[in-house]
Amino acid sequence: MKLNVKEITKLALIAAIYVVITLALAPISFGGLQVRISEALTLLPFFLGAPAAIALWIGCMLANYVGGLGIIDIVLGSALTLIAGLLTARARNMYIAGIYPVAINAFGVAFILYYTLELPYWLSVLQVGVGQFISVYIIGFLLVRIINKYDLFTKD
Numbered sequence: 001m002k003l004n005v006k007e008i009t010k011l012a013l014i015a016a017i018y019v020v021i022t023l024a025l026a027p028i029s030f031g032g033l034q035v036r037i038s039e040a041l042t043l044l045p046f047f048l049g050a051p052a053a054i055a056l057w058i059g060c061m062l063a064n065y066v067g068g069l070g071i072i073d074i075v076l077g078s079a080l081t082l083i084a085g086l087l088t089a090r091a092r093n094m095y096i097a098g099i100y101p102v103a104i105n106a107f108g109v110a111f112i113l114y115y116t117l118e119l120p121y122w123l124s125v126l127q128v129g130v131g132q133f134i135s136v137y138i139i140g141f142l143l144v145r146i147i148n149k150y151d152l153f154t155k156d
Contacts, residue, residue: 003051011055014044018059023066030067032119034109035131038063040140042081042101045089047144047153053085069116080108098140102132 106129
């Protein structure tokens with residue numbers, strides 16, 4: 001996968017936007033009851049492929065570094081985003097593509113919250129899942145509509 005400067009810049013922007021949104025909205029981006037708005041970007045690999053998943057992974061890793069749950073969240077939390085992004089990149093249908101970040105993060109982040117904060121696992125699955133659904137299926141799909149309206153995926 002050879003990327004030119006323009007593509008690398010686009011990916012760096014995706015990572016930076018993920019970090020900025022997550023940290024700007026930190027009170028709702030971390031913890032048991034979270035709606036991480038930056039997760040709306042997890043639909044981008046559906047359109048931009050695996051490199052966008054890697055950009056999201058880097059952004060998530062940087063945001064989780066500041067988030068305060070420690071190395072497990074930095075490593076595992078961002079790995080969940082990478083796995084979800086890579087699966088999203090392979091999806092054939094955008095509605096199906098959204099399932100990956102919702103489900104993987106619901107179960108995976110719930111484990112991190114259980115392990116680090118001793119929050120009830122199944123309640124965390126539900127809470128994180130609802131937050132992910134809001135981020136991906138409501139905000140993310142709205143973002144995709146805006147991007148498509150202005151043809152931002154094809155313009156250079």
